[in-house]
Amino acid sequence: MSLPLLKNFPAIVNLVSPKSCQSSFVRQMHTTRLSSEKRETNPSAESKNPDDDSAKQVRVFVRKKRATKTVQAIVEATKPEILDQKPCSLPEIEDFAYGKQSSFSCSKEVQPPANWEKVIEGIRKMRSSEAAPVDSMGCEKAGVSLPPKERRFAVLISSLLSSQTKDQVTHGAIQRLLQNDLLSAEAINKADEGAIKELIHPVGFYSRKASNMKKVAKICLDKYDGDIPSSLEELLELPGIGPKMAHLVMNVGWNNVQGICVDTHVHRICNRLGWVSRQGTKQRTSTPEQTRESLQLWLPKEEWVPINPLLVGFGQTVCTPLRPRCGICKISDYCPSAFKETPSPSSTPKKKRAFIE
DNA sequence: CTCCTGGTTC
DNA sequence: GAACCCGGAG
Numbered sequence: 001m002s003l004p005l006l007k008n009f010p011a012i013v014n015l016v017s018p019k020s021c022q023s024s025f026v027r028q029m030h031t032t033r034l035s036s037e038k039r040e041t042n043p044s045a046e047s048k049n050p051d052d053d054s055a056k057q058v059r060v061f062v063r064k065k066r067a068t069k070t071v072q073a074i075v076e077a078t079k080p081e082i083l084d085q086k087p088c089s090l091p092e093i094e095d096f097a098y099g100k101q102s103s104f105s106c107s108k109e110v111q112p113p114a115n116w117e118k119v120i121e122g123i124r125k126m127r128s129s130e131a132a133p134v135d136s137m138g139c140e141k142a143g144v145s146l147p148p149k150e151r152r153f154a155v156l157i158s159s160l161l162s163s164q165t166k167d168q169v170t171h172g173a174i175q176r177l178l179q180n181d182l183l184s185a186e187a188i189n190k191a192d193e194g195a196i197k198e199l200i201h202p203v204g205f206y207s208r209k210a211s212n213m214k215k216v217a218k219i220c221l222d223k224y225d226g227d228i229p230s231s232l233e234e235l236l237e238l239p240g241i242g243p244k245m246a247h248l249v250m251n252v253g254w255n256n257v258q259g260i261c262v263d264t265h266v267h268r269i270c271n272r273l274g275w276v277s278r279q280g281t282k283q284r285t286s287t288p289e290q291t292r293e294s295l296q297l298w299l300p301k302e303e304w305v306p307i308n309p310l311l312v313g314f315g316q317t318v319c320t321p322l323r324p325r326c327g328i329c330k331i332s333d334y335c336p337s338a339f340k341e342t343p344s345p346s347s348t349p350k351k352k353r354a355f356i357e
Numbered sequence: 358c359t360c361c362t363g364g365t366t367c
Numbered sequence: 368g369a370a371c372c373c374g375g376a377g
Contacts, residue, residue, distance in 0.1 A: 163374035164362080170373090204372070205361050212375095242375045263373040288374090312373050321371070322367080 110297040113275050115334045120303070122331035123314050132313030142174055143183070149227050153220070154183055155253040156228045156238075159245040160212060164204040173200040185226040188217035212240035232258050243289055251305050260299070261308045262292040265315030270295055272319065272337040 143154030154174065162170040176199045177183045182191055197210040216238050220228055228249065229235045235246040247261040260266070270276045271284040276294035278285055285291045299307065311319075318325050332338035 159373090162372095164372050165374095166365085166372055169364085202362095202364075204363070205374090206363090208361060208375090240375065244374060248373080261373080264371095265373060308373080315373085 112298040113273070116275065116299075119273060119331050119334050120307075120310070122334070123310055126318060126330055127310060127313050130317050132316045143178075150184060152228050152249075152253045153185060153226075154178075156216070156220075156241075156249055157183065157188075157213065159248055160216065160240050161200060161203045161209055163240075163245070169202050169204075173203050176200070185217045185220040188213055189221050209240065212238075215239050216241075228253060230254055230256075243292070247292075248308070251308075257301065257304050260292050260295055260304045262288040262295070263308070263312065264288070264321070265312045265319075266295075266308060267291045268321060269311045269315055269319050272324075272335060274336045 142158035143151040146154060157177070158170060158174050161173055174183070177196075180199060181187055182196065182199065188196065191214075193210050193214050196213055197206055200206050200210060200213075203209060219238060220226055223229075229238065232246050232250055235241050235249055236243070241249070243259075244261060244263050247259045250256050250258050251261055262270075267285070267288040270291050276285050276291045277283060278290060279294070285294055295307075296304070315321070318329050326332045326335070326338045329335070329338065
C-alpha cells in the first residue's frame, strides 16, 4: 500500500521500513528532524531549546510504551507539515509503522526464499521431538516468578552473562545471584566486585562481566530508577550489551519487538539455508548484523521472536556448527548446504572453514 | 583482527 | 589440541 502521508517524508519512511520499524528510532528521528528544521528556519535564533512542544510530546508518549500513543504522537508532530496531504487513518499508519504490511514503498520488495514456511514447519517438528538446552535454560526464562521490574533486571543480567557461555552455566550463576539477593540494581551496586566474580565464576569472561555488571547496575540506578533501559539505543549504551543482547532484552524483557535477535546459530543456519545475502549479491552475510537486516527484509514480523529459540535449539541439536547432522534432518531436501560440510578433518583443514558453500 | 575465560567435546 | 559456547569491545 502507499502511504500518502508518509511519502513526502523520506526520513520517516526510511525509519519505518521493515528494516527498522522501531518506534524509538522514529521518535528520535522526529525530534532530531524537528529541532534541525527549527534551526534552519531560525538560524540566528537561540538553539538553546531544541525541544519544542511537539517534540516533547513525542517523548512523553514514547515513554508510555504504547504503540497507539506513539503513532498518534508522530502524527501530531508532523501535523503542520501535512496540511496539504491526504492523511491516512491511524490504523493504516500503525500497521505500516509496525511492519504488518507486506509491501513497503521505501525499499524494493524482497522475495521470501522458496519453501521457507515448509522449512520452519519441519524445524518445529524436529524441535518438538528433541529437547534443546535453550528450551529450559534460555535467559528469557530468567526470573519468570519475579515481579516485572525485577524480572526485567534478571533478563538483562542473564543476557550479560550468557555470551559465550552454556545455558546451564548461565542459569546456575543466576540462581546463585538470586539466592544471595544480588539480582537487583541496588544490591549489585553496593556489592563487592570480587564477590560477584566468585558467584558467577564458571561463566565465560567472568572478570569482565563482573565489572560490566557493576557499571550496568550503577547506570540503571542513576538513570533509570533501578529499572533497565527501555529502548534499543539506550540498551546499547550499556557496557557488555551489543546488538544481539539488546534485541533479546527488548523482545523478552519488554515484550517490544524491534528487531530479530541474531546470534551465531541464527546467523549460521540462515546462511546455510540461503535465507540471507549481502545486499545486491547472492553471497552469504559475514556478520550477524548483516544477517539481521537481510532476514528482516522478508520474514513476517510474527516470526521475529519465535525464530530465535527455534533456530538456536535446532542449531544446538541438529544443525550444529561442526558436523551438522544432515542425516537426521527432515528439511535437508530444502537445504542447499545439506551434506556439504567438509567430510574429513583429517585432510588438512588448513585454515578454519566450517563448511563449503 | 584480537582478546577475554575455562570447561567441554570431538 | 583445536573448536566450541545464544558476544562484545578495542
